[in-house]
Amino acid sequence: MTEYPNRPVVAAWVYTGWHPCPERDRLYGEKWSEWDMVLGARPHFPGHAQPRLPTFEPYDDSRPETAAWQVSLAQKHGIDLFVYGIFWSRGKRVLEKALDRGFLALDTDFPFAVMWANRMPRGVRPVKAVPQPVIDPARLVYTDPDDFLDFINHVCVNYFCRKNYFRIKGAPLLAIFDSTFFIRQMGEELCARAIGRARRLVKSLGYPDIHLVAVNPAENRLPIYAKAGFDATTHYVLLPHWKGDYLQDYRSLARERAASWDTYRRRTGIIYYPSVATGWDATPRGVMHSGNRPRQYPWWPVVTGEHPEHFASFLQKGIEYSSGSNGASITFIASLNEWSEGHYLEPDQRHGSGWLEAVTHARRFL
Numbered sequence: 001m002t003e004y005p006n007r008p009v010v011a012a013w014v015y016t017g018w019h020p021c022p023e024r025d026r027l028y029g030e031k032w033s034e035w036d037m038v039l040g041a042r043p044h045f046p047g048h049a050q051p052r053l054p055t056f057e058p059y060d061d062s063r064p065e066t067a068a069w070q071v072s073l074a075q076k077h078g079i080d081l082f083v084y085g086i087f088w089s090r091g092k093r094v095l096e097k098a099l100d101r102g103f104l105a106l107d108t109d110f111p112f113a114v115m116w117a118n119r120m121p122r123g124v125r126p127v128k129a130v131p132q133p134v135i136d137p138a139r140l141v142y143t144d145p146d147d148f149l150d151f152i153n154h155v156c157v158n159y160f161c162r163k164n165y166f167r168i169k170g171a172p173l174l175a176i177f178d179s180t181f182f183i184r185q186m187g188e189e190l191c192a193r194a195i196g197r198a199r200r201l202v203k204s205l206g207y208p209d210i211h212l213v214a215v216n217p218a219e220n221r222l223p224i225y226a227k228a229g230f231d232a233t234t235h236y237v238l239l240p241h242w243k244g245d246y247l248q249d250y251r252s253l254a255r256e257r258a259a260s261w262d263t264y265r266r267r268t269g270i271i272y273y274p275s276v277a278t279g280w281d282a283t284p285r286g287v288m289h290s291g292n293r294p295r296q297y298p299w300w301p302v303v304t305g306e307h308p309e310h311f312a313s314f315l316q317k318g319i320e321y322s323s324g325s326n327g328a329s330i331t332f333i334a335s336l337n338e339w340s341e342g343h344y345l346e347p348d349q350r351h352g353s354g355w356l357e358a359v360t361h362a363r364r365f366l
Helices: 022-028 035-039 064-077 097-105 145-160 179-186 188-204 224-228 250-268 308-323 354-363
Strands: 009-014 081-089 092-094 112-116 166-168 171-176 211-215 232-234 247-249 275-277 302-304 330-334
Touching: 064 081, 064 097, 064 354, 081 097, 081 145, 097 112, 112 145, 145 171, 145 188, 179 188, 179 211, 179 224, 188 224, 247 250, 250 302, 250 308, 275 308, 308 330, 308 354
Parallel strands: 009 081, 009 330, 081 112, 112 171, 171 211, 211 232, 247 302, 275 330
Antiparallel strands: 081 092, 166 171
């Protein structure tokens, strides 16, 4: 099994949206790919760094050779762990092939874990500039103790049992993306009971426990995560202010976000794993606007001034903070490959392999 090593761990979130699936085929046609939005992006203002183009041919992430290439990049540059987002809604799976047919087809010891992306994927077209909720209600994933137990059993049977699944003191790491909605829609008491049942199931299958991580905790409800039964919190992307200025400076945001990490630890009373991002620009997911730009995702906000050198400094702070905290030392990076949201480590035509080299650079000081 892949046990937590006695050293800092750098983990990258992995987005699994780069292969065909029936739901998207029905909406956009079999030849459509999310790469179409990346390659077709255009600048929305003078100096806007779009399109952000890869140095490689667009890949299909359900192919083992894609996963092998990604693992080789990670091993060369000091990334220790991939955390794959997996979609589950009462047994329905989507975009599962990147993990199930891509990565898991490799004969590799490279560690992985999973994050329950407990929202269905966005309709990504790109979206039109019309009034609509930021989160389409149809994407919300409702659960209950029985469904959550089914999900835990699913990940136990299909993932936790793998020799390279990442564990902390024998406990498989499992993250929940929209942890706030997960708690709110069941209520704190029922949520705590559901997590308790899940822990008992995992122990009955021979594991000492699960290490449960709440992603994207709500700032106004931080004490609830420990009460609900989580072991730690972190973020997927902790960088821009979602309702702040349209253009936001990367270095200023990085300093501010690094200063906030300890607040999450103190106010939740549990471990906080720092999360750092290479940038944020989701404009490829929206049509070009005319007139006033919509003040919402994916057009607003845009982070500017991002650079591998600044990212290396941000990541170094994350590793240092995590190393000084209680428990395992893990720093998450957003992300390996969220190209259409502007945070990725894979090589691009602006900086080459600079984002990956920044990881190597940040680790040299440890």
